Amino acid sequence: MDDNNILQCIVDYEPVFWSNQRENLISDIDITMEDIIDAEKRLQRFAPLIDRLFPETCGGIIESPLVKGESLKDELEKVYDTKVCGEFLLKCDSHLKVAGSIKARGGIYEVLKHAEKIAMDQKMLSKDDDYSKLANKEYRDLFSKYKIGVGSTGNLGLSIGIISSSLGFDVTVHMSSDAKKWKKDMLRNKGAKVVEYEDDYTKAVEEGRKQCEIDSMAYFVDDENSKDLFLGYSVAALRLKNQLEEMGIKVSREHPINVYLPCGVGGAPGGIAFGLRNVFKDNLYCYFVEPTHAPCMLLGLVTGKKSSISVKDYGIDNITEADGLAVGSPSKLVSNIADKLIDGIYTIDDEELFKLLYITKETMDIKIEPSAASSLKGPIAVKEKSRGIHIAWLTGGAFLPEKEYIKMYNRGKGLK
Numbered sequence: 001m002d003d004n005n006i007l008q009c010i011v012d013y014e015p016v017f018w019s020n021q022r023e024n025l026i027s028d029i030d031i032t033m034e035d036i037i038d039a040e041k042r043l044q045r046f047a048p049l050i051d052r053l054f055p056e057t058c059g060g061i062i063e064s065p066l067v068k069g070e071s072l073k074d075e076l077e078k079v080y081d082t083k084v085c086g087e088f089l090l091k092c093d094s095h096l097k098v099a100g101s102i103k104a105r106g107g108i109y110e111v112l113k114h115a116e117k118i119a120m121d122q123k124m125l126s127k128d129d130d131y132s133k134l135a136n137k138e139y140r141d142l143f144s145k146y147k148i149g150v151g152s153t154g155n156l157g158l159s160i161g162i163i164s165s166s167l168g169f170d171v172t173v174h175m176s177s178d179a180k181k182w183k184k185d186m187l188r189n190k191g192a193k194v195v196e197y198e199d200d201y202t203k204a205v206e207e208g209r210k211q212c213e214i215d216s217m218a219y220f221v222d223d224e225n226s227k228d229l230f231l232g233y234s235v236a237a238l239r240l241k242n243q244l245e246e247m248g249i250k251v252s253r254e255h256p257i258n259v260y261l262p263c264g265v266g267g268a269p270g271g272i273a274f275g276l277r278n279v280f281k282d283n284l285y286c287y288f289v290e291p292t293h294a295p296c297m298l299l300g301l302v303t304g305k306k307s308s309i310s311v312k313d314y315g316i317d318n319i320t321e322a323d324g325l326a327v328g329s330p331s332k333l334v335s336n337i338a339d340k341l342i343d344g345i346y347t348i349d350d351e352e353l354f355k356l357l358y359i360t361k362e363t364m365d366i367k368i369e370p371s372a373a374s375s376l377k378g379p380i381a382v383k384e385k386s387r388g389i390h391i392a393w394l395t396g397g398a399f400l401p402e403k404e405y406i407k408m409y410n411r412g413k414g415l416k
Helices: 004-009 033-053 070-080 103-121 131-135 137-143 155-167 183-191 201-213 225-233 236-246 267-280 296-302 351-366 370-381 402-415
Strands: 017-019 066-068 087-092 145-152 170-175 193-198 218-221 258-260 284-292 342-347 390-392
Touching: 017 193, 017 296, 017 370, 033 103, 033 131, 033 225, 033 267, 033 284, 066 236, 070 087, 070 351, 070 370, 087 402, 103 131, 103 137, 103 155, 103 218, 103 225, 137 155, 137 183, 145 155, 145 201, 155 170, 155 183, 170 183, 170 201, 170 225, 183 193, 193 201, 201 218, 225 236, 225 267, 236 267, 236 351, 258 267, 258 370, 267 402, 284 296, 284 370, 296 342, 351 402, 370 390
Parallel strands: 087 390, 145 170, 145 218, 170 193, 258 284, 258 390, 284 342
Antiparallel strands: 017 342, 066 087
């Protein structure tokens, strides 16, 4: 299907698969493997602090399990009446400690890096120190003089709000109208300020950025442009490599990995895709997935307009139950390099998200959000590659209140 036909299907809210004929090299990108390694080293320095603030991390490393999903694969084959060739694995960022979603990676990393800079500028910290001391009163008093802001549909806000409050920062989360109430309530309970907007994600980011720009003590975590967020996410690739080796799974040209990443603004999947591309080179096929009602990254790539586009320019309403993916315009940073990172994008409608959420609970006893469920259709939606290992990236769900989750589960059950 050519881009004109795909564009019409996108506008008509029809699920599509777009194949990217990737020819450009990641060597053209002004971020390197050395930057990823530097980010990993920084997280290692901060591990004693994270362990002190969040003992549930067991050593201060925030990482998620990689689990085999054979029972889920069997059920997907029945539901979609098709064969999934190769092993099926789940990367459970849905159960990342501290923030309960993929955003625990980049969001927490950027705030920690900012805190490190402040403490070092004040001559109160060196790289050789035990970073756990940053939880002491004198550091909390120092950080309380500074403000942190972020615009979010929910999960990034939780990540930034929780870590910033834990360190003592004055943190404000600017949240769009589609952000779930329970996420706003949780942030307030953690000590963050929440500002709500009737408009969508783009407006929340715009207002948050504007308020931080006029305050010299404020720092804005910019999900649309942040290199630090991007690098925090990219570290996942190093961890995944180790997990595959521990499971005895060898990756090669004949036995590649196929990774499916839910995409909202694009920061998290972009950073992870960049890390994966650096680590696995040509032994990787990487795909984004977006809701049919919020396909901003796909629109940007199909039209060539990249970050200068909004789904509303094409009459697409940007209304989806996958709140973390309800984004009208893609990240400037990621959309401008996505064609170098990914092999394609597929879209999915909301009803399928709930069906997949239900199937995941029934077969694997794993609780996920609708947005996370989008990755599970990867091996079905992407027809062009079938060999190797399939990895569905589950991006959130552990923090879902049981009452909210039961509604989603029952909705999916009714669709099965």
